[in-house]
Amino acid sequence: MKRLLIPGAVVALALAALPAVWWGRLPDPLASHWNAAGEPDGSLSKAAALALPLVIWIAGVLLSRKNPPIVAGLGFLVLALQGMTVWANLDRADWQDARHLPVWMPVLLVALPLLGGWLGLRFTTFRDVPSDPVETLDLPAGERAVWVARCTSPVLLAVGFLCLLGGAVSLLLGGSAGPLSPVLLLVGLLVVLLGTIRVQVSERGIAVAYGPWAFPVWRKGLTKITAARTEELRPSQVGGWGLRGLPGRATLMLRGGECLVLEYPNGGRFAISVDGAADGAALLNTLKAR
Amino acid sequence: MLLILEAEDPRPLHEQVAAALRRAIADGSAPERLPPARDLAAAFDVNPNTVLRALRELRDEGLLEFRRGRGIRVIPGADRRGEFIDRVRELVRDAEKAGHTRADLMTMIEEM
Numbered sequence: 001m002k003r004l005l006i007p008g009a010v011v012a013l014a015l016a017a018l019p020a021v022w023w024g025r026l027p028d029p030l031a032s033h034w035n036a037a038g039e040p041d042g043s044l045s046k047a048a049a050l051a052l053p054l055v056i057w058i059a060g061v062l063l064s065r066k067n068p069p070i071v072a073g074l075g076f077l078v079l080a081l082q083g084m085t086v087w088a089n090l091d092r093a094d095w096q097d098a099r100h101l102p103v104w105m106p107v108l109l110v111a112l113p114l115l116g117g118w119l120g121l122r123f124t125t126f127r128d129v130p131s132d133p134v135e136t137l138d139l140p141a142g143e144r145a146v147w148v149a150r151c152t153s154p155v156l157l158a159v160g161f162l163c164l165l166g167g168a169v170s171l172l173l174g175g176s177a178g179p180l181s182p183v184l185l186l187v188g189l190l191v192v193l194l195g196t197i198r199v200q201v202s203e204r205g206i207a208v209a210y211g212p213w214a215f216p217v218w219r220k221g222l223t224k225i226t227a228a229r230t231e232e233l234r235p236s237q238v239g240g241w242g243l244r245g246l247p248g249r250a251t252l253m254l255r256g257g258e259c260l261v262l263e264y265p266n267g268g269r270f271a272i273s274v275d276g277a278a279d280g281a282a283l284l285n286t287l288k289a290r
Numbered sequence: 291m292l293l294i295l296e297a298e299d300p301r302p303l304h305e306q307v308a309a310a311l312r313r314a315i316a317d318g319s320a321p322e323r324l325p326p327a328r329d330l331a332a333a334f335d336v337n338p339n340t341v342l343r344a345l346r347e348l349r350d351e352g353l354l355e356f357r358r359g360r361g362i363r364v365i366p367g368a369d370r371r372g373e374f375i376d377r378v379r380e381l382v383r384d385a386e387k388a389g390h391t392r393a394d395l396m397t398m399i400e401e402m
Contacts, residue, residue: 142297
C-alpha cells in the first residue's frame with residue numbers, strides 16, 4: 001500500500017489541479033458524454049463531472065492496490081478522461097457548444113491505459129506478499145513422488161454446459177437468438193474449460209489440464225519456478241471466478257479457499273485453487289531442491 | 291494426493307503403483323474420489339494399463355470400488371484396512387526372504 005501512496009497522491013493532485021486551474025473558464029453543466037460522431041450528447045453538473053474521475057481513481061487504487069499494472073492503467077485512463085473533459089469544455093459558454101471529439105480520441109483512451117498497464121508490468125514487482133518459509137517433504141533420495149489433484153466448480157460447469165446447450169439449440173432452431181449462438185457456444189466452452197481442472201506435479205514440473213476433456217494442458221518446468229507456497233484466496237479478492245488478473249499476477253479461481261501459489265523468478269506469481277495444495281507446494285519445493 | 295514410489299523397488303511396476311496408492315489411502319491423503327487412471331498414468335509416466343492393473347488389485351483387496359460413470363471411490367474405512375494390508379504384505383515379503391512360504395505363515399497365525 002505504501003508504495004502506491006506517492007503515485008496515488010500525484011495522480012489525485014493532477015486530477016484536482018486540472019479543473020481548478022481553468023475553473024472560471026468552464027461552463028456549468030459540462031459536456032460529459034459524446035456520441036459516436038464525436039458530438040456532445042450528455043452533460044453533468046460541473047462539480048460532479050470533475051469529481052467523478054477522482055472518485056473512480058481513489059476507489060480503483062483501494063480495490064486494486066495489490067495489482068500495480070491495473071492501477072497504472074487506471075491512472076492513465078482517469079488523467080486522459082479529465083484532460084479531455086477540460087479541453088473540450090474550455091472557454092465554451094454552454095455544454096452543447098463543447099468541442100467535438102476527433103476520431104483518434106477513443107483510440108487514445110484505449111491506448112493510454114494499455115501503455116500505463118504495460119509500464120506498470122514492466123517497472124514494478126509484486127513483492128508485497130511476505131514469503132513464508134518454504135515447506136518441503138521428507139523424501140529420501142531415489143524415491144519418486146508425484147502429486148495429483150483436482151478442483152471442480154459445479155456452478156461454473158453447470159453454467160457453461162447451459163450456455164453450450166442454449167447455443168446449440170439456437171443454432172439448430174435459428175430464430176431471433178440465432179446470431180447469438182456462436183457467442184453462447186464460445187462463452188459456454190470457455191466456462192466449461194474453467195469449471196474443472198486437474199493439477200499434476202512430478203519431476204517434470206507442474207501441469208494444469210483444463211476442462212472435462214483435460215485439454216488444453218498448461219505446463220511449467222521446475223527451473224522456471226522459484227518456489228511454491230499456499231495461500232487462502234477468495235473470489236472477491238482476485239476479481240471473481242475463472243482465470244483472473246494479468247500475467248504475473250494471475251489466479252485460476254474455481255472456489256474460495258486454499259490455493260497453490262507458484263512464484264516466478266521475476267517476482268510474479270500464479271495462484272491455482274486446488275484441493276490439498278499444501279502437499280503439491282511441498283513436493284514442488286522438494287523436487288526443485290534436488 | 292501425494293504418491294510415493296519407493297527407491298530401487300524390485301517389484302513389478304503395477305505392484306509399485308498399487309503400493310503407492312495403498313500408502314496414500316492409508317495415510318488419508320487420498321481423496322474420496324480418485325483421479326482417473328490416465329491422470330495417474332501421466333503423473334507416474336507409466337502405461338495406463340499398469341495403473342488399471344494396480345487399481346483392480348486394490349479393488350480386490352476391498353479398498354476401492356469402481357462405479358460406472360462415477361469414477362473410482364475409496365471405500366469408507368479403507369485407510370485402516372489399507373494400513374493392515376500394507377503390514378501383512380511386508381510380513382509376507384520378509385517371510386519369503388527368510389525362506390518361509392505363505393502356507394507356513396498361515397499355520398503360524400492359526401497356531402497363535
